[in-house]
Amino acid sequence: MVTAVLFVQHASPSTITTFQDQISNELPQLLGHWSFELQIYLNNKYSKPEQISTAQVPNRYLYNLKLSYLKDKIHSISIINNNKSIVTAIPNSDNVTNRLEKDLIDMERQNDSTEHIVKAQTEDDDFVQGALRKKQEDTIEEAQRNKLLLQHIKMGCCSNLSAYSAETFEALVSSRLQSLWALKQTIKGEGGFGYIINVPLKQSGNDDDETDKFRLRTSNCFLHGIFKGFLIEIEHIDEKEDEKERIEDLHHKLTDLEKKNRLIMRFTKSIGKIKELIEMYHFPEGNLCFNVLNETKLDYLSDLCQQYCDALQF
Amino acid sequence: MVQQLLLTASVSKAQFVPFKIALQTLTGMNPEPLARHTVILRPRFPYLPEKTTTKADPVETYRIRMTRVWDVANSGSMETNNTADENSEEVGKAAEKVENTESMKQNTTDGTSTEAGQSTHTLVADSVFDQSPETSKNNSIWTIQLSDIPAAGKRPVSIQNIYEATIYKTDDVLGYVDELGYMPETEFWTRGLRFYYNDVVVIEVVRFYISTRSTGAQNGPVPLRPVDKSASYHVRCFVDVANLNDLDNVARGVKQLEHLRTQLAGLIDLHVPDRRNMDSRLNSHIASVGPR
Numbered sequence: 027m028v029t030a031v032l033f034v035q036h037a038s039p040s041t042i043t044t045f046q047d048q049i050s051n052e053l054p055q056l057l058g059h060w061s062f063e064l065q066i067y068l069n070n071k072y073s074k075p076e077q078i079s080t081a082q083v084p085n086r087y088l089y090n091l092k093l094s095y096l097k098d099k100i101h102s103i104s105i106i107n108n109n110k111s112i113v114t115a116i117p118n119s120d121n122v123t124n125r126l127e128k129d130l131i132d133m134e135r136q137n138d139s140t141e142h143i144v145k146a147q148t149e150d151d152d153f154v155q156g157a158l159r160k161k162q163e164d165t166i167e168e169a170q171r172n173k174l175l176l177q178h179i180k181m182g183c184c185s186n187l188s189a190y191s192a193e194t195f196e197a198l199v200s201s202r203l204q205s206l207w208a209l210k211q212t213i214k215g216e217g218g219f220g221y222i223i224n225v226p227l228k229q230s231g232n233d234d235d236e237t238d239k240f241r242l243r244t245s246n247c248f249l250h251g252i253f254k255g256f257l258i259e260i261e262h263i264d265e266k267e268d269e270k271e272r273i274e275d276l277h278h279k280l281t282d283l284e285k286k287n288r289l290i291m292r293f294t295k296s297i298g299k300i301k302e303l304i305e306m307y308h309f310p311e312g313n314l315c316f317n318v319l320n321e322t323k324l325d326y327l328s329d330l331c332q333q334y335c336d337a338l339q340f
Numbered sequence: 341m342v343q344q345l346l347l348t349a350s351v352s353k354a355q356f357v358p359f360k361i362a363l364q365t366l367t368g369m370n371p372e373p374l375a376r377h378t379v380i381l382r383p384r385f386p387y388l389p390e391k392t393t394t395k396a397d398p399v400e401t402y403r404i405r406m407t408r409v410w411d412v413a414n415s416g417s418m419e420t421n422n423t424a425d426e427n428s429e430e431v432g433k434a435a436e437k438v439e440n441t442e443s444m445k446q447n448t449t450d451g452t453s454t455e456a457g458q459s460t461h462t463l464v465a466d467s468v469f470d471q472s473p474e475t476s477k478n479n480s481i482w483t484i485q486l487s488d489i490p491a492a493g494k495r496p497v498s499i500q501n502i503y504e505a506t507i508y509k510t511d512d513v514l515g516y517v518d519e520l521g522y523m524p525e526t527e528f529w530t531r532g533l534r535f536y537y538n539d540v541v542v543i544e545v546v547r548f549y550i551s552t553r554s555t556g557a558q559n560g561p562v563p564l565r566p567v568d569k570s571a572s573y574h575v576r577c578f579v580d581v582a583n584l585n586d587l588d589n590v591a592r593g594v595k596q597l598e599h600l601r602t603q604l605a606g607l608i609d610l611h612v613p614d615r616r617n618m619d620s621r622l623n624s625h626i627a628s629v630g631p632r
Contacts, residue, residue, distance in 0.1 A: 072389045073521060100508060106519035115508035171509065174481050181374055182534060182544065183407040184483040185342045186504050188582030193341060195505035202486050202503055205387040205401045206521040320511065327509070
């Protein structure tokens with residue numbers, strides 16, 4: 027999944043409505059409302075080596091992005107200094123166990139109806155198998171991660187388990203790490219709407235009936251209540267490529283170098299398609315951000331967060 | 341923020357088996373095994389605000405705890421020579437028993453599970469200071485926790501605020517921590533048993549282990565030894581209340597803990613731990629004064 031974020035700083039109501047009309051003409055699949063919140067923290071200059079004066083301490087930024095459309099347990103993505111990222115979660119046991127149960131029920135249902143199910147390699151990974159059958163994007167990795175999280179909870183590594191818990195990473199940072207970080211800006215995205223469109227791109231040499239699939243999310247951005255611009259998140263969904271990579275990885279066909287090349291190829295191709303889409307459909311003019319956090323590895327969430335950070339610089 | 345209501349106690353090696361049986365009877369459950377790896381982080385640089393003539397700077401600096409699952413089964417144990425000290429034989433004997441009975445259920449014909457105590461094993465674990473690329477630390481889920489000093493005053497139980505965030509996914513956990521402004525100071529491992537009392541109180545009976553190697557860059561798993569030479573167990577009985585204003589649940593938790601204390605009186609002495617020992621602030625005035 028390759029993403030880019032287009033930020034239109036001088037958006038007028040007419041640019042926004044025109045764009046939304048245009049998308050509606052493509053008969054999109056509607057994804058519903060969404061919102062986001064980006065917090066920007068600046069480092070506290072008084073936390074420093076003793077011999078260095080505060081004027082010499084460089085500016086460093088901590089970003090914390092919350093996207094309402096992410097899965098219930100993923101809470102926020104945090105990047106410091108455009109360098110290192112973490113994805114934080116609320117390990118709410120109800121959510122995690124409910125998901126686990128749901129997957130197991132799905133699996134049992136499948137077992138009843140069909141007998142020809144490919145056994146996954148690991149016997150005990152019922153959870154993972156459940157996800158495998160559902161064939162959702164990314165769910166295998168996610169299921170493995172959830173299993174780890176469940177183990178994490180069982181061993182009592184975290185205390186934040188109540189269904190009513192409102193514990194957040196930003197509460198920790200803003201209330202107890204004041205010696206290190208101070209909240210400078212909060213950018214809110216409101217009135218957002220998501221679409222999936224299938225469009226034929228002319229120049230890519232596709233057959234006539236071949237289309238490319240994109241996920242678009244639009245939102246109005248506000249800095250402390252003042253309208254700052256219009257944001258479009260664009261994601262190129264390449265299911266064929268996903269499937270191909272999954273098979274290649276499963277059979278360990280590629281060397282590290284080949285994998286790296288594959289990644290670069292894929293990234294270039296998808297960004298090309300995104301640019302083509304922007305051109306063909308006359309997206310409003312703005313700042314297109316498609317930087318990634320780590321060039322050797324595409325990471326959907328971290329990269330997306332990085333693009334939001336780049337786009338929303340005021 | 342989670343409010344943790346806590347009572348602690350210590351159980352000697354000799355008392356352990358009767359205590360375990362008592363807990364099994366009281367809770368009506370077989371204990372669940374518990375194994376954790378905890379890293380203590382401290383700020384990389386001191387916080388040096390300009391001196392002002394007005395009131396003291398209210399900003400405090402704290403240590404952070406970072407906890408993950410200690411995969412005992414995979415990090416395994418290392419065969420050692422006869423020089424292995426007495427304690428290591430007792431290492432997590434109870435926890436091993438739980439694991440053994442479980443594994444025996446699964447493969448009764450398999451006679452490979454050795455009687456704990458007969459063979460000389462030293463526990464090993466992956467250190468966070470491990471520099472090798474295969475290190476497991478970036479693939480683990482970590483929870484970072486920061487705790488206030490427990491509330492002052494004479495109280496029936498200790499009440500402590502804990503702030504936490506669970507890192508679901510990251511490429512380089514220490515890299516992020518470093519950017520955040522922290523560095524690992526020390527680490528320890530916890531192993532033991534977990535009971536639940538009346539669906540409210542969590543009871544943990546654990547031993548703490550530390551690496552026998554001095555910290556610093558090192559590769560591969562490190563051998564461990566118990567912190568406490570007398571091989572006693574540490575008991576923590578706690579209730580987590582998610583909402584600060586949830587007075588009903590706080591009252592209920594306190595009541596349950598007091599009830600548990602009465603039930604176990606005579607066997608162990610559940611008490612409120614000294615709050616000064618639970619102060620995670622750097623340069624804390626409280627921790628450095630008064631008798632310990």
